[in-house]
Amino acid sequence: TLQHLFKQIFKAGLELQEEDNSKALLVSRKKQKENTIVDLKGEAIGDGQQRLIMGPCAVESYEQVTAVAKAMKARGLKLLRGGAFKPRTSPYDFQGLGLEGLQILQRVAKEQDMVVISEIVSPSDIEMAVEYIDVIQIGARNMQNFELLKAAGSVNKPVLLKRGLSATIEEFIHAAEYIVSKGNSQIMLCERGIRTYEKATRNTLDISAVPILKQETHLPVLVDVTHSTGRRDLLLPTAKAAFAIGADAVMAEVHPDPAVALSDSAQQMDIPTFNTFIDELTASGLYKN
């Protein structure tokens, strides 16, 4: 019948359109078949091996960062995260140490031979930041801060891009495209939970986003288990799920004394918990180091 014919044409047209759109993107798997591997001073992300990125929520002092870095080093970990510029809901909450925080990270990185990752929140800070850190993180609240994305796309430094609080996967992919379109293709995508009605967890970890992002793009995909769950008791099980579903790396927060942390005290691991976390993750067979 005519209607049936129309529906067939309709479907063909739909697929044609969709294909068109994703073909155009530089981050698309259609543009580049093989995985992008981001090299972080010798630690590869996206090469099929599981990695862990850990560290305190916020840089608070040289001593605090050193304590975490040493605990990590003892377990063979090199990828250290720590916030110097903290985007906080209230202007009266601790906003981070700023430049001083970056300097602390740099000093610890040199002393302990770590690779440091830190969030930058202002386009005008990007150029300064590349002097101090190894990976520029763009946080969830800034995923569609397009000026920041363009600035990060204009330097030669790996970028860790977090999914927005309620960004669709399509918007997330296009945010990465903003960076690549400016010339920087060393990007890691990080699922960190989305905002839903469910309040048992801080956000809802959208675990299915991992295989979708791996399919649609050629970029490495990470899971931040701390911000997606907001619960210390869920870090280990969600880390296992993340590796089982194909994540290239897992991020989690570690603090020498979470009870006195200046931010996110309820969800950071202390050092003994961190050691147990590594032990159990290794025992599960899902993580090899």
Added chain:
Amino acid sequence: TLQHLFKQIFKAGLELQEEDNSKALLVSRKKQKENTIVDLKGEAIGDGQQRLIMGPCAVESYEQVTAVAKAMKARGLKLLRGGAFKPRTSPYDFQGLGLEGLQILQRVAKEQDMVVISEIVSPSDIEMAVEYIDVIQIGARNMQNFELLKAAGSVNKPVLLKRGLSATIEEFIHAAEYIVSKGNSQIMLCERGIRTYEKATRNTLDISAVPILKQETHLPVLVDVTHSTGRRDLLLPTAKAAFAIGADAVMAEVHPDPAVALSDSAQQMDIPTFNTFIDELTASGLYKN
């Protein structure tokens, strides 16, 4: 200071209240420390071993169900699902074969030595249904159909309770409590995705719900990978994540010829795909049979 003191008392009060509430529930881990193990004619759910529950979305014919059952049997699987009463958005969509569907399931179960699970949608059908099936499924749309929950609580038959489309974990646990409060404690909880803004998947699989439900209750926890994702290409990765995070069983839909299925044709596996699914799940080490 006085304010500090107040805040301490406030926290204590809060914890006291919360403890009160969850202490009261029969399904709570506080009420029963050890896991409930549901025995399905010899197949245990909740004993620490991973199980698979598979079958067609809807029962369409004796031949169709037999084809799936035989494929399952060949891989050592006994837990067969199939819908006879289908809750559909439109009254003009296929509503299931009803009683005839249950009779087909029963016949196939006898011939192929399977355990059958089927959704019941009306309180008045529960007593009839226990003659034909081994497990009563209560679907997402009926999670707060309290009359149906009470009816299922009044018979001596295991119940597979699915999380509502946008139910909180707390509401889900209380729905199970409705069943237990009527005397039936053989309950399995099934996470099947929640409704969010993200449309890349049919629903958003709330993988964190699995460890939370295992912690809060003593009941077995399942993950329905078909309805949570609505995408055939995500069944295998999400099944791996489900087992890695501690699910007792995974549900997925299999149809001998999905292209002509009367419902959910886009998300059911055909039999070769099913075999590959079992192979790869086994190869991952996350599922042992």
Added chain:
Amino acid sequence: TLQHLFKQIFKAGLELQEEDNSKALLVSRKKQKENTIVDLKGEAIGDGQQRLIMGPCAVESYEQVTAVAKAMKARGLKLLRGGAFKPRTSPYDFQGLGLEGLQILQRVAKEQDMVVISEIVSPSDIEMAVEYIDVIQIGARNMQNFELLKAAGSVNKPVLLKRGLSATIEEFIHAAEYIVSKGNSQIMLCERGIRTYEKATRNTLDISAVPILKQETHLPVLVDVTHSTGRRDLLLPTAKAAFAIGADAVMAEVHPDPAVALSDSAQQMDIPTFNTFIDELTASGLYKN
């Protein structure tokens, strides 16, 4: 170009399909151009005049219902709501007086010349209920309890159908179609808030649903300001918005002594507040009685 042609055909096909679907529905505006007016013993809903449906959340006693009915009568209102069967999250919360509640409603209706509306939760209670009440309410949790919808479609009594907790407008319209398809076309649709991430209100009042439902269907559309907001301070402003956008009626809860109410105590109006509510709504010019 060929691609452009394809896109044109694609759009035509899309529109054709959409038109098909909505043409098929009996509740569709395409099927019936003029508004359905539901006659509630002389009070019309859907005739262009604004109506108010008020009463206690739950029927607690003859005295309680009488007190509210008298207050309503004094302001010229006849449409009295009150719950006898209460669907509650926990099995241990007050579940309503059941049949006794319906009897109280019937007695008060006779004595005070009111029209009574009450929720029915079990298909098997529908026939019994029509003896006692004037309008069958189907609640949010049961919007896709298709057996209940079919039972309500089989009697000759107006039905007030509430939108599900997280139902799409399309699912809501199809739920109404279940009722009409069984022969009962006296249906009122009630927007009552949807579940979102925002917790400042109990639910998020989807005010745009009102003009969409009026456009897509020929049925009267109501707004329940109590359940959508869950806040007494928002009842008046949201009632104004509801009438301004074209709602045929507004529902709100009134209790002689909300502090001791057995359910929803935080959101019901007491009688002086109710009188102020009517005064201010009338003064706004948006409501005429």
Added chain:
Amino acid sequence: TLQHLFKQIFKAGLELQEEDNSKALLVSRKKQKENTIVDLKGEAIGDGQQRLIMGPCAVESYEQVTAVAKAMKARGLKLLRGGAFKPRTSPYDFQGLGLEGLQILQRVAKEQDMVVISEIVSPSDIEMAVEYIDVIQIGARNMQNFELLKAAGSVNKPVLLKRGLSATIEEFIHAAEYIVSKGNSQIMLCERGIRTYEKATRNTLDISAVPILKQETHLPVLVDVTHSTGRRDLLLPTAKAAFAIGADAVMAEVHPDPAVALSDSAQQMDIPTFNTFIDELTASGLYKN
């Protein structure tokens, strides 16, 4: 009993805490009882009179903006919006005319005696922008771009702050606090729809946010009916609802020829539709000019 006592103390503690928090904010109604009235070159926002802010989505040419400005002027409207910097999901979509767009707005403002409002997306552009425009708009995607908020707080120019795509009301209020804390208290808050599962509208207009924001803060509250609904057929009914519930102003998009618009073509009004919109809004009695 002890438990009861604890619960009372708990409640008192809870209220104390909440009061503390909102007392601290400069935007809070507790800090300033009377309404803030923002003066836009003689047009007051927040003085109890309803205002309309209209104009094209994006500035495309001098002729286009002039056509809209003349149509507005003919109806007594002076508040002209138009985007020069457009935050777009894809880097390959039209990004706005930038500085040239601001220059066009300034020229039209002078010639037609209009007040111009335009979005700024980069902290480093704020100082430049105040030379050209009368109101700095901060868009939904930048609601938690704290560097941008701080920059806008450091100039002496009114700010129109839009609610984030999925911002809570609390986060929205705190975003305004970022601006005020830097010294600029001329702020207007704009509800523009939130992201939910419902896709019948582009976003879900959270109409209840209006009275909540008016209660919690002393700032004027606007409703953007174009971006909240994304549907031309809903602009008029939602504008009525917005004024009925107490919004100080309504924003909507007008374009001389929406079919060829470079962005948002499906939701802008053409000039005859704009005239009908004004006529019907006036006829409703909810808007007086």
